[in-house]
Amino acid sequence: MNPGTIETFDLALPHGITLSCRAAGAPGAPLLVFLHGFPEGAFVWDELLAHFAPRYRCIAPNLRGFERSSSPAEVEAYRAKHLVADIRALIAAQGSRAAALVAHDWGGAVAWSLAALHPELLERLVIVNSPHPATFLRELRDNPAQQAASAYMNFLCRPDAQALLAADDFARLWPFFELMGASWLTEPVRERYRAVWRHGLTGACNYYRASPLRPPTGPGDAIHSLQLPAATVTVRVPTHVVWAEADIALPPALLDGLEAFVPQLTLTRVPGATHWIVHERPALVAAEIERALAA
Numbered sequence: 001m002n003p004g005t006i007e008t009f010d011l012a013l014p015h016g017i018t019l020s021c022r023a024a025g026a027p028g029a030p031l032l033v034f035l036h037g038f039p040e041g042a043f044v045w046d047e048l049l050a051h052f053a054p055r056y057r058c059i060a061p062n063l064r065g066f067e068r069s070s071s072p073a074e075v076e077a078y079r080a081k082h083l084v085a086d087i088r089a090l091i092a093a094q095g096s097r098a099a100a101l102v103a104h105d106w107g108g109a110v111a112w113s114l115a116a117l118h119p120e121l122l123e124r125l126v127i128v129n130s131p132h133p134a135t136f137l138r139e140l141r142d143n144p145a146q147q148a149a150s151a152y153m154n155f156l157c158r159p160d161a162q163a164l165l166a167a168d169d170f171a172r173l174w175p176f177f178e179l180m181g182a183s184w185l186t187e188p189v190r191e192r193y194r195a196v197w198r199h200g201l202t203g204a205c206n207y208y209r210a211s212p213l214r215p216p217t218g219p220g221d222a223i224h225s226l227q228l229p230a231a232t233v234t235v236r237v238p239t240h241v242v243w244a245e246a247d248i249a250l251p252p253a254l255l256d257g258l259e260a261f262v263p264q265l266t267l268t269r270v271p272g273a274t275h276w277i278v279h280e281r282p283a284l285v286a287a288e289i290e291r292a293l294a295a
Contacts, residue, residue, distance in 0.1 A: 066199075088114060
């Protein structure tokens with residue numbers, strides 16, 4: 001098999017969850033794990049899997065609730081501890097720690113927690129436009145600009161959100177991309193998204209329902225009293241953050257103070273790129289991962 005060939009398989013984890021995965025590269029080679037965000041799927045990493053496959057074993061799971069991966073009905077099943085358990089088990093199943101964990105958006109939320117709680121599982125962390133939970137908490141609680149930018153999160157918590165998103169050929173989902181330009185969103189790419197979304201959107205919405213990190217709607221909201229113990233959010237593995245600065249959902253203010261929680265931090269800011277930088281600038285993202293691996 002050509003090392004750049006994308007293979008697909010279902011990985012059954014010991015705790016009863018199955019993750020549908022995309023992978024490339026020889027088993028036993030140094031491991032790279034790629035975690036996608038909302039409203040995406042593992043396929044968004046295909047170009048990077050092929051890029052790194054000659055030297056690494058690359059695995060991109062569909063997170064629980066996405067595509068053909070297990071999609072538990074209970075909202076509680078999407079709490080951070082369960083999402084972290086999935087990726088912890090995935091890495092353990094490969095027999096070695098990850099040379100790098102690469103993550104974007106919601107995948108980054110999982111990766112930040114995994115790196116803080118289980119640093120023995122990875123040599124380094126690469127984050128692409130995914131806010132650290134401590135700075136995200138601060139901005140959601142105190143910054144009206146971030147509250148406005150994240151207002152969509154409360155919509156996604158509505159009990160009818162998945163039905164509304166699926167209606168009229170997913171008419172409410174395409175603007176997540178189109179509002180930031182999305183010249184990359186060709187009809188073949190749209191069809192790959194449809195193939196993910198047709199498996200259902202309830203699990204994806206449950207990420208938002210299960211999380212206390214969303215804009216407050218009143219003085220009694222949990223976010224006002226939420227505290228994150230330092231031990232659960234301090235990341236002590238080398239961490240490289242790639243931040244597209246034209247991300248209208250995640251403004252660069254989220255980077256302020258990040259070094260307090262990530263002592264071994266390096267940062268690349270990318271002017272003009274948006275939240276969808278993995279689609280827009282895959283060669284740049286690959287180069288930044290290479291930089292992290294070489295450090």
